[in-house]
Amino acid sequence: MLANAFVTNPLHLSAFGAGRMDQSRLFFRIGLRHMFIGQAYIALVDGAVGGYVHFNAAPDCLPLPEEIPLAAATVLKPLGEAIPNIIRWFSRWCHLDPAEPHVHLGPIGVDPRRQRQGIGSALMARYIEHLDQEKAAGYLETDLPENVEFYKKFGFVVKHEEEIIGTPTWTMWRPSGG
Ligand SMILES: CC(C)(COP(=O)(O)OP(=O)(O)OC[C@H]1O[C@@H](n2cnc3c(N)ncnc32)[C@H](O)[C@@H]1OP(=O)(O)O)[C@@H](O)C(=O)NCCC(=O)NCCS
Numbered sequence: 001m002l003a004n005a006f007v008t009n010p011l012h013l014s015a016f017g018a019g020r021m022d023q024s025r026l027f028f029r030i031g032l033r034h035m036f037i038g039q040a041y042i043a044l045v046d047g048a049v050g051g052y053v054h055f056n057a058a059p060d061c062l063p064l065p066e067e068i069p070l071a072a073a074t075v076l077k078p079l080g081e082a083i084p085n086i087i088r089w090f091s092r093w094c095h096l097d098p099a100e101p102h103v104h105l106g107p108i109g110v111d112p113r114r115q116r117q118g119i120g121s122a123l124m125a126r127y128i129e130h131l132d133q134e135k136a137a138g139y140l141e142t143d144l145p146e147n148v149e150f151y152k153k154f155g156f157v158v159k160h161e162e163e164i165i166g167t168p169t170w171t172m173w174r175p176s177g178g
Helices: 003-008 012-015 019-033 063-074 077-096 119-136 145-152
Strands: 038-046 046-058 102-110 140-144 157-164 167-174
Touching: 003 019, 003 038, 003 046, 003 102, 012 077, 019 077, 019 102, 019 167, 038 119, 038 167, 046 119, 077 157, 102 119, 140 145
Parallel strands: 102 140
Antiparallel strands: 038 046, 046 102, 140 167, 157 167
């Protein structure tokens, strides 16, 4: 489901090439197994997974930049020729990760057949509820201008904009207390 949701996103296109469902699927399989520690929720639609959200508190949200090459040589190894781009991509995200305490969002994805039906907003509401309960700040990265608008609806503001592996990306921040 996550691979379906993300396969046409610009960072996936840059890292894996067009239509590389195999690579996107492998990327999320590795992520689900090794990287997405923290809280995760799924949206069930007629008994099937229609959406997924994951969030995790800093400082355990991303590896340290110096840990990326080891990850590339071990858990990410099956991704083969995409590894140099993945190293460039995640090294930047790790460097940009704020030093201030925060709860990091990502990934969030909705089955393409189910998008624009409120599922993403429902998953975001669960995350925002957690931020408010914990009086925590929120942080995320994205690679689509329409997603920037989506996140603004939940109180996020753009913190930084940068081209990574040839695609514009944005980091966004939501102060504690919204
Ligand atoms: C981003 C995503 C999670 C949003 O989930 P969703 O279920 O489609 O979102 P919702 O139906 O709750 O949308 C709520 C509002 O956000 C805005 N929005 C969401 N997706 C949008 C899009 N692709 N283009 C323009 N506006 C969009 C709209 O204002 C929408 O309200 P509307 O449909 O009444 O106009 C989903 O589109 C997705 O999985 N995208 C691909 C993967 C991805 O980019 N994930 C986020 C990575 S940072």
